[in-house]
Amino acid sequence: ARRGYPEAVLCEGKTMEHLVAIARAVGERGSTNGHQPLGTILFTRASATQAEAVCRELPDAVHDPVARIIAWPGPVPEPSGGTVLVLCAGTADIPVAREALLTAQHLGRPAELVVDVGVAGLHRILARVDQIAAASAIVVVAGMDGALASVVAGLASAPVIGVPTSVGYGAALDGLAPLLSMLNACAPGVAVVNIDNGYGAGHLAAQIAAGG
Amino acid sequence: ARRGYPEAVLCEGKTMEHLVAIARAVGERGSTNGHQPLGTILFTRASATQAEAVCRELPDAVHDPVARIIAWPGPVPEPSGGTVLVLCAGTADIPVAREALLTAQHLGRPAELVVDVGVAGLHRILARVDQIAAASAIVVVAGMDGALASVVAGLASAPVIGVPTSVGYGAALDGLAPLLSMLNACAPGVAVVNIDNGYGAGHLAAQIAAGG
Amino acid sequence: ARRGYPEAVLCEGKTMEHLVAIARAVGERGSTNGHQPLGTILFTRASATQAEAVCRELPDAVHDPVARIIAWPGPVPEPSGGTVLVLCAGTADIPVAREALLTAQHLGRPAELVVDVGVAGLHRILARVDQIAAASAIVVVAGMDGALASVVAGLASAPVIGVPTSVGYGAALDGLAPLLSMLNACAPGVAVVNIDNGYGAGHLAAQIAAGG
Amino acid sequence: ARRGYPEAVLCEGKTMEHLVAIARAVGERGSTNGHQPLGTILFTRASATQAEAVCRELPDAVHDPVARIIAWPGPVPEPSGGTVLVLCAGTADIPVAREALLTAQHLGRPAELVVDVGVAGLHRILARVDQIAAASAIVVVAGMDGALASVVAGLASAPVIGVPTSVGYGAALDGLAPLLSMLNACAPGVAVVNIDNGYGAGHLAAQIAAGG
Amino acid sequence: ARRGYPEAVLCEGKTMEHLVAIARAVGERGSTNGHQPLGTILFTRASATQAEAVCRELPDAVHDPVARIIAWPGPVPEPSGGTVLVLCAGTADIPVAREALLTAQHLGRPAELVVDVGVAGLHRILARVDQIAAASAIVVVAGMDGALASVVAGLASAPVIGVPTSVGYGAALDGLAPLLSMLNACAPGVAVVNIDNGYGAGHLAAQIAAGG
Amino acid sequence: ARRGYPEAVLCEGKTMEHLVAIARAVGERGSTNGHQPLGTILFTRASATQAEAVCRELPDAVHDPVARIIAWPGPVPEPSGGTVLVLCAGTADIPVAREALLTAQHLGRPAELVVDVGVAGLHRILARVDQIAAASAIVVVAGMDGALASVVAGLASAPVIGVPTSVGYGAALDGLAPLLSMLNACAPGVAVVNIDNGYGAGHLAAQIAAGG
Amino acid sequence: ARRGYPEAVLCEGKTMEHLVAIARAVGERGSTNGHQPLGTILFTRASATQAEAVCRELPDAVHDPVARIIAWPGPVPEPSGGTVLVLCAGTADIPVAREALLTAQHLGRPAELVVDVGVAGLHRILARVDQIAAASAIVVVAGMDGALASVVAGLASAPVIGVPTSVGYGAALDGLAPLLSMLNACAPGVAVVNIDNGYGAGHLAAQIAAGG
Amino acid sequence: ARRGYPEAVLCEGKTMEHLVAIARAVGERGSTNGHQPLGTILFTRASATQAEAVCRELPDAVHDPVARIIAWPGPVPEPSGGTVLVLCAGTADIPVAREALLTAQHLGRPAELVVDVGVAGLHRILARVDQIAAASAIVVVAGMDGALASVVAGLASAPVIGVPTSVGYGAALDGLAPLLSMLNACAPGVAVVNIDNGYGAGHLAAQIAAGG
Ligand SMILES: Nc1ncnc2c1ncn2[C@@H]1O[C@H](COP(=O)(O)O)[C@@H](O)[C@H]1O
Ligand SMILES: Nc1ncnc2c1ncn2[C@@H]1O[C@H](COP(=O)(O)O)[C@@H](O)[C@H]1O
Ligand SMILES: Nc1ncnc2c1ncn2[C@@H]1O[C@H](COP(=O)(O)O)[C@@H](O)[C@H]1O
Ligand SMILES: Nc1ncnc2c1ncn2[C@@H]1O[C@H](COP(=O)(O)O)[C@@H](O)[C@H]1O
Ligand SMILES: [Mg+2]
Ligand SMILES: [Mg+2]
Ligand SMILES: [Mg+2]
Ligand SMILES: [Mg+2]
Ligand SMILES: [Mg+2]
Ligand SMILES: [Mg+2]
Ligand SMILES: [Mg+2]
Ligand SMILES: [Mg+2]
Structure with a gap:
């Protein structure tokens, strides 16, 4: 290791x-x-x-x-450190989000997954402000416009890791659209990993949350 | 004409x-x-x-x-039809937003400009829901992540015209990042014009709002 | 809803x-x-x-x-508002055009589809000027050069929504060529949705035509 | 030589x-x-x-x-062969169009330049059908959507050389948009030269028209 | 027709x-x-x-x-006009080259196909200078570096139509590499059609060679 | 704030x-x-x-x-939390590195800058393993190949924020080359901010190191 | 031949x-x-x-x-000239690396393949400095960040041929990321062949090592 | 050093x-x-x-x-090793070619520069076959179509280093066109350095020619 x-x-x-x-x-x-x-x-x-x-x-x-x-070996270790919160814009992003979740858990963090909180219906993410405030590191998984990363970074004081996904078609360009969007997040406190890289995001979030 | x-x-x-x-x-x-x-x-x-x-x-x-x-000739015509609302994410987007505003006014519509309502501070756009509800056509002007278009389309029942701007640097790619982001808006009811094309957006918004 | x-x-x-x-x-x-x-x-x-x-x-x-x-449920609602006209350049664009048509109808608009009116034979679109004049919102579906959007916008006073399609090969770049072409339409009054996004275009056209 | x-x-x-x-x-x-x-x-x-x-x-x-x-030496040679017709979409395309015109003349062809016949107002190009029919080779100079090439190719039986120009901004991408559009012309009989390459187009048109 | x-x-x-x-x-x-x-x-x-x-x-x-x-109907018409010469860099380019050949023949031109004359062995194309001099229009079909178009244009006084092909891999980018290369041919007298567009090239060559 | x-x-x-x-x-x-x-x-x-x-x-x-x-106001606050280490590949990257350094300091972290540790001479970065081990968050600033991010992530257990810079020319593509390289870092634990975005990296590093 | x-x-x-x-x-x-x-x-x-x-x-x-x-015929010739060393970052790069190895051997060089020496664990490549010093030509095969080419060029006095591979996903862009990274290698003495072109690299390395 | x-x-x-x-x-x-x-x-x-x-x-x-x-210090060292031959397609490529030449000389090689041997006039490069045969390493400097690299590699048994230049306009894309073309050279034995990187090419050529 x-x-x-x-x-x-x-x-x-x-x-x-x-x-x-x-x-x-x-x-x-x-x-x-x-x-x-x-x-x-x-x-x-x-x-x-x-x-x-x-x-x-x-x-x-x-x-x-x-x-x-x-x-x-299969079982996840006893969790320690701060909580990793994985937020997922749409149903089609779940596989990547779950990859982040399991990675963070296998690296020893308590971790939670919240799905279907895309910005097209803002009430969904606004209902999560307490959960956002409680997290030590936040992973935002979104395709298409990738707008969720900016919105969450504006609400959170914890670091945000954006994971653009290849969900979408046409000008989504296999994930390049949300990748560029997240790299240009208008709120500070966002960094980005490769398209569909749930593993990388979960790993980094676990490192960030290690200290609690 | x-x-x-x-x-x-x-x-x-x-x-x-x-x-x-x-x-x-x-x-x-x-x-x-x-x-x-x-x-x-x-x-x-x-x-x-x-x-x-x-x-x-x-x-x-x-x-x-x-x-x-x-x-x-200089003076704008007497306004008729529905209201065109121009929403602008940041201060640097003002020139393009103003180009949309003036175009809509010269095409005969009542038009309003609201600046600095980027999604990094959601309260700013949420404070405008009544103004959004009252508009017949909405122009959203934003650079960088272009996320404002998706958020507004989720709040509005009027058509939204997105104008990506060349504001930003690096991976903003002179406006390609918000252009792609807006084309992939996760809320329906958004169409997009060329980067920095305030004229085109104002013209189209005026056409849409013509009937009131 | x-x-x-x-x-x-x-x-x-x-x-x-x-x-x-x-x-x-x-x-x-x-x-x-x-x-x-x-x-x-x-x-x-x-x-x-x-x-x-x-x-x-x-x-x-x-x-x-x-x-x-x-x-x-299946049946389309009783139509109300203005007419949505869907114009389609070639036979291969029909699936996307039909997606726009059905969406507009399910949102409650009277809607019509005209196929095979690409600009290679101008008489075909020129034979439709009355239908174009009667529409409240026009959807133009075209791949390859996307030229139909500019030509129709020059003929119409109603708003035009361009839908670039992934029809074509090589330098059509899976629809990027008509997307860029439509974003640069030399006639004003055109806005564009994502490649192959008939749903988005039909939705927006229905919103525009809602007032009649 | x-x-x-x-x-x-x-x-x-x-x-x-x-x-x-x-x-x-x-x-x-x-x-x-x-x-x-x-x-x-x-x-x-x-x-x-x-x-x-x-x-x-x-x-x-x-x-x-x-x-x-x-x-x-300066003077153009006595013209021989068929006529080269240079068609130009907008005023800003004139420098490139004139480069094509002069090149064709210096290669010995009779050549004519027609400006401001962009597709936004179709009557302008339709007024030129006789001139188009009389030409042995046609050069189409256009930026932005590049749609003029497809329209002219649909009207002409002579070969059409498209010259995309860097006129426009944003998603015109310094001429890539009309370049791609012309490469995908939906009418056959079009070939394309480099962006702003009036010289190359005039040269090729003169070669084509050499036989009359 | x-x-x-x-x-x-x-x-x-x-x-x-x-x-x-x-x-x-x-x-x-x-x-x-x-x-x-x-x-x-x-x-x-x-x-x-x-x-x-x-x-x-x-x-x-x-x-x-x-x-x-x-x-x-199947049979090609009696040939008339000048000869169309189709030159093909490699074996894998044959399908596109043959598409150009048959198109030119169906449009009524005498047409010839020469394969495997890529620039990696210059003697192969140099052995064809007489055939090149006799042609009224030349179609060059090549993938990868697309260099054959420049070399042939330097040898020919007839117009050259370049057809980039999607042959190759990696940085050939499905034909974009030879497309760009041919658009930048360092010899004048070359125009380019879409990637793999043998039909378009054959059509244009037949138009050019119509007069003989 | x-x-x-x-x-x-x-x-x-x-x-x-x-x-x-x-x-x-x-x-x-x-x-x-x-x-x-x-x-x-x-x-x-x-x-x-x-x-x-x-x-x-x-x-x-x-x-x-x-x-x-x-x-x-000008003075930086009394430092608290863990150390932010800014590593800089070449002399030309110093402006961006310094932007990260000052941002982290203004957000209240102790921060250090090490320059000229590019991978062309590995001994330079290997001489810093103790400093790397002591940091709570690491910012890697590099242009051209962006390789320093992968190498540092392989040596560190703290999170690494990569900042690609626009240093270089030609195929560096104004920073796209190191941006893509860092997004594909072969060691986990790296996330990336926009090209030249020292501010964003310093901000995120300060957030990460807040807990010490 | x-x-x-x-x-x-x-x-x-x-x-x-x-x-x-x-x-x-x-x-x-x-x-x-x-x-x-x-x-x-x-x-x-x-x-x-x-x-x-x-x-x-x-x-x-x-x-x-x-x-x-x-x-x-199958058997490789008796080796002569200097040694070609093929270094391979990851297991998934082996097919391309092996293509380089066999090509060099068939061109008559003694050749060696070393796998799994990516920069995420620097000790792996540092353990090979003697082998690197003994080689007459070095082929570096790597996908994703392509960082191994820069690191090896910093350690070697022999010429380095970089082969970017299409290993990876998302922003690896089918090998464009390591291609750009290697073209921008911050150590001199690196040249690059096409993505996945083990054949070309092995050929060139054999030419370089011919003299010993 | x-x-x-x-x-x-x-x-x-x-x-x-x-x-x-x-x-x-x-x-x-x-x-x-x-x-x-x-x-x-x-x-x-x-x-x-x-x-x-x-x-x-x-x-x-x-x-x-x-x-x-x-x-x-200024003076070049006494030359040793084999000859480095720098071939340059056009006059505008001379600055980059000269950068390669001087670098090779400062690294101790005998080096020669030949200009204006672009493929548009093949006799120019064919007149150099003896010089090509005598070289130990060849640098080919060319912009636009970059075709000279393929042609020279077909004539030479020494390794060829291609240097694409930013000479040209429009679809030359600041040197990307010849970069891609050279990466896809249809003759083996070519590797490529960054656009305009005469220094890198001269350095690598000097390394290759070191043994004579
Ligand atoms: N150098 C920078 N790079 C990226 N974002 C920045 C930079 N400086 C400030 N910002 C962000 O941009 C926003 C300010 O935009 P504005 O309201 O136009 O001044 C704030 O949310 C900042 O966090
Ligand atoms: N700022 C603008 N952006 C995009 N198109 C415009 C703009 N201003 C004018 N146009 C359009 O460009 C055309 C005018 O082109 P021109 O004839 O060259 O002046 C008209 O059809 C206008 O509708
Ligand atoms: N013209 C050039 N193009 C590419 N790399 C260069 C060039 N000149 C110097 N270098 C490399 O860049 C590095 C120097 O970077 P720096 O330490 O910032 O001066 C050295 O490793 C050189 O080998
Ligand atoms: N794997 C490969 N990658 C790149 N070029 C190759 C490869 N294999 C063969 N070639 C080259 O491609 C040409 C063969 O093309 P062809 O005549 O179509 O077989 C020869 O010049 C070879 O040097
Ligand atoms: Mg949903
Ligand atoms: Mg602000
Ligand atoms: Mg048809
Ligand atoms: Mg005009
Ligand atoms: Mg062959
Ligand atoms: Mg240095
Ligand atoms: Mg491994
Ligand atoms: Mg010259």
Whole structure:
């Protein structure tokens, strides 16, 4: 585990042979070095076929097919530090949001997910101001106009991590539109990760919230 | 006046000689055909030097240096139809917003301008819900994240015309970021004009509000 | 129904489970609140498989496979307000044009669709000047060069909503070419929605034509 | 003169020293090889300062400051072959249109320029159908939506060369919008040259019209 | 037949129903108006399935599966006018080159195809200088660097139509690289059509070569 | 002061009149509400002329011409919380790095700046591992390849905020190259702000380090 | 064999018929001209189906399915010249890295492949400094941030050829992000080939290392 | 001197103060460490004003205003290794070509510059085949279509470094067109550096030619 955090294996783009070899090596190394736990390994962006192959090597791994994450060993650690709040604009953004949520939990933070709070109906996000005020780090997951990041940053004093998603079509340009929008958030306190990168956002939010 | 609306001359990109020739021809034609007024001519996106040259040919023209518009004959017509509301996210968007405002007024609509209602402080736009409800057409002028268009469309039942501006830097990409953001507005009822095209937005808003 | 208009659910990008859950909730809520109708729900950009699943939950819904729209309850309301005219450059643009048409009708407007009036044969659009003059709002659907929007705006006094389509190949760039072309329409009175966004155009046209 | 046509020197981007050296060499070589004329040299896209320096070396050269072309020796040859027709959408496109016109004339063709026939007012181009029918090659110069190329190609049986211009702002993207639009012309018989490349279009049109 | 040339139907992007309806209408109209032939109809960019459906409606049509063209009535007319020469950089460019060839032939020109003359081995194109000198119009089909267009234009006095292709990968950007390269050809006398647009190039070349 | 942090005024893009009016209003409001300090106001991205005008209205403001920041009231608050470490790849990145440094200090954090630690000479950044380990939040400022962000994230357990800069030329694309590079950082724990946005990075780092 | 090096056939994009014809011609020509070997032919970027077809024509060819290369005649020549070192950031980059390795070997160089030395864990590349110092030419294969190229160039005195890969997602833009990053490498001594072009990099590295 | 080669300071983008401080430090360090020369320092992309300031600190430095390079100490070392050949398409590319030439010479190679050998007149480059055959490394400098790189790579067995330049206008996109073209060179043996990066190309060519 580099720098004290769980390792992650990006499944997408790997051949089946390479992926299986990695999973096997993980299993052979075991989850402790004898004395101490070595930390969870996350397999991210796993297709159904890839997930099946990984779980064949690591039968006690836990697979979340919506988030496309496999964790080994499966159980999340006892939460510590401040709360990570994941806010999600629309239903189609849920897979990415859930990837952020599970990552933050596997890194040891208490974490909550709130869905369907896009800015087209402002009352939905305004109903969450207390939850926003209580969070130590906030992940905002949104596609299309990406406007939720700016609105939340205007309401929060905690750092906001924006995750643009590839949800949408046409001029959404596979997520470039919300990426650019979030990079230009008119409220300060927002930084952005790659399109659909729920893993990266969850990791960073967990680091930020580590101190509580 | 094509289709019953004032004509406009886009000054930007024209040589001084061509522009002066156009202004002279306008003056020689006069503002009526003997019986009826021919309607206002708008000179748009005029530099200071261009404005001076146009006003030398048309001395009774009215020049607004912030909006970079020259109108001849100068006075706006008696307003009729529904109200055009121009909402402007930040101070730097004022020139474009004012171009929309003046265009709508010269096309005969009652029109109002509200500035500094960007989404970083939601209370500012929420304080305007009555004004939004009363408008027949709304123009939203915003740069950077362009998020104001989505938020207003969620609050309004009138049509919203988004005008992305070139305000911002870096990944604002000279207005491409808010252009893409507004094209992907997560609330329906938004259409978009060219970056910084206050003239086009004011014209369209006036057409929409014509019936009241 | 937000702001007095029917709600819409964008099917594309949603998992089957989430979509079915939404359809079920719609059915359970019913189409009236006891006293008043709650308005139509539109499911847009539905694949064949998605449409089948939605219709299983809402058996009396009406599915238009060309427009990829499902409406529940199915029948369009009695038309009121001005006419929405949908003009379509080529045969391949029909699905998007039909999406605009049906949306405008479900929002309560009388609406007409004219196909195959691209500018390569000007006589086709020139034969429609009376129909253009009679419309309260015009939707222009075109891919490739997007030139029809400029030509129609030069002929019409009603507002024009341009819908660029992803029809074409190569430098059409999946609809970016007509999007840019329409944003730069040399006639005023044009605003643009996202590529292939017939729903958004139909919605906005219905709002514009509401007053007649 | 390569392949029987005049040579051209692109002034833009050259240092003053290199440009003067080229002009001097041209003058020293002379305009005939004793028996036959060597053909005209065109200096294109010359700034005012560059033009002055070239004319100092070649005092009998003819400079057109609008087209930014210098020709040496100055007089155009006796015209032969078919007519080149240059059509120009707006006043701001005139410099590029004139560059095409002069190039075609220096390559020996009879050539005509018609300005301000943009598609926003279709009657203007429809008034030119006889002139269009009589031409052997047509150059269409237009910025913004570039729609004139498609419309003209629909009316003409002669080949159409489109020249997108950098006229416009915002989403015109310095001429990329009309470039893409013209590449996607919905009428066949259009090919396109570089943005603002009046020289290239005039050259190609003269080649096409050579046979009459 | 518009403007005296065969009509073409772009199959790509059309639904099967719309395409079959068009083919049926073509068949019902017949190939003459009683006295005169109405000219060939070309169906372009037809998938295998689409081609089969069209040929079921028009059984005597001729289908070229490499060029993806179906012609009805099938036989090419007696050639007249000058020769169209199609030059093709690599083997993978053949389908587009053949589309240009067949189009030019169906428009009535004698036409020739030369393949595998890319600039990586200059002797291949240098062996063709006589053929190049004899042509009235030249179509250059190339992907990747698109360099063949510049090289051929430097050798030819006839007009050159460049057709960039989507052959290549990575920074070829689906044909944008050769498109940009050809638009910037350092030899004059080149104009460009859309990526993979063999039809458009063949059409334009046939128009150019019409006079011989 | 929104959400407990100093306000900032983005000078770039504002007219001189609007900027002076804002500065005057700030001065008239004063720096306390009688009982409590209202917090510092930062004027960012101020040109020399703008800075002069602001300081004329607010004579006791402090201007840093390299960072282009003006602070009023000038003195930085007593530092509290964890340390913000600003790492800067090259000399040309110093202005943006300094903007981050001063912003963090004005938000109340102890902050340090280390320059010229680009990855071309790895020993430079490897000499800083202790300083990296001691920081609560790290800002990495780099142009061109933006590689420093990935390298630092691999060495640090604190969150890393990447600031791509517009330093470089050609394919640096005014900062898009390092922006994309940092968004794709191969080490987790990196989020990115807009190109050249030292202010945004300093603000976010100060929020992250608030808890120590 | 052009210029003394093996020929290559790019399989991708070729029809099966054309590819089989090429393979057959290669087989019929044979591998010597009677006296001397004609050199190896490489078939690159071959799909599984294409590889099968080529091997049917050339049964003694050697196919590497990971690198997607088929070599005929199969055996690599006796190595001569300096060593080519291929460094590969991640597991998903292995196919491209292997394509470079095999190409260099078939061109006659001793070549080595080192995988999983991305900059997120600097110790991995720092453990290779001796191998880097011993190489005559270095190929760096990396996707996402492409940072490995800059880091290696800072450590090496041999030339570095960067191969950006399409590994990654979202803002990796199918390899454009590492392409731009490598073009902007902050250490000199790096040049770049097309995205995923292991063949080109291996070829160039073999040319560089030819002299030892 | 890192890795045995001269250091370079990129002047562009540095403040005058920072640049002067660097020049002063260079002068104070001296050109030897007592026993051995420390190697030349190159100041690249220096404006006229910057060059003057650097030369004031280092009076015996040598400034080449065309290449925008300042070398200190000035004299080039005795040449060793193979020849670097710099080929330049057009006159406007000379500054970049000269930057490559001088860099290679300061790194100790014999180097030659050949100008005006663009592919529009193939005889010019064909006249250089012997010089091409004699070179150990070739730098090709070209803007617009960048076609010279492919043509030269087809003629040479030495490695080719392509330098795209920002020469051209419109769709040349400030050098992106030749950059993409060169990345897609249809002949192997080409790698590319940043737009206008003569320094990088000269450095790499000198490394390649080091062995002779
Ligand atoms: N600021 C503007 N932005 C966009 N289009 C404009 C603007 N001002 C005028 N136009 C339009 O541009 C056309 C005038 O072009 P021109 O004939 O070149 O003056 C008219 O059709 C106007 O409607
Ligand atoms: N240098 C900067 N970069 C990005 N945003 C800034 C900068 N300076 C101020 N801001 C933000 O821009 C907004 C101020 O905009 P305005 O009201 O136009 O002055 C505030 O919300 C600031 O947080
Ligand atoms: N994988 C590859 N990537 C880039 N170029 C290649 C590749 N394989 C072969 N080539 C080049 O492409 C040309 C072959 O094109 P073709 O004649 O169509 O097979 C040759 O000049 C090869 O050098
Ligand atoms: N003209 C240039 N183009 C690209 N990189 C350069 C140039 N001149 C110097 N460099 C590199 O930029 C770095 C110098 O950056 P700096 O420390 O900011 O002067 C060194 O690693 C040089 O190798
Ligand atoms: Mg919703
Ligand atoms: Mg404000
Ligand atoms: Mg049609
Ligand atoms: Mg006009
Ligand atoms: Mg070949
Ligand atoms: Mg340095
Ligand atoms: Mg790894
Ligand atoms: Mg020349």
